[in-house]
Amino acid sequence: MPDIKIGTRCWVVDGNRRKYDKDNNLIYRYQWVEKVVVGETSMSWIVGYGPGLAHGDVKFSKKDAREQRRMGVVWSERELKERLWDNKHRYKVIDQLGRCGTATILEVAKMIGYKELP
Secondary structure, X not given: OOOOOOOOEEEEEOOOOOOEOOOOOEOHHHHEEEEEEEEEOOOEEEEEOOOOOOOOOEEEEHHHHXXXXXXXXXXXXXXXXXXXXXXXHHHHHHHHHHOOOXXXXXXXXXXXXXXXXX
16 A cells, blocks of 8 residues: 555546446446545545635545555555456356365465464
């Protein structure tokens, strides 16, 4: 996560922005709107379209940003690409995992720190 300060670019999910492809599938990338940090409070970053524009400004918790909690904002293009990949592939990976054998499931359980192992 980059050092966040006034002027830092970020991308925010706007659920009201929807665009669909020719097969009527939602284009998730279109919902991510580029904004900038325009101000701050003691507990939040205020992001908007630019200095002096109050319409559409949104607050995001500094604590959530520090702890990199999953929220409707990303702070770098790399994070945006990862989030787009996650949206497209998460359920496919979960589906494939459900078809794996016991040895693979045990390895994944160890890797994610699952507590109840044989």
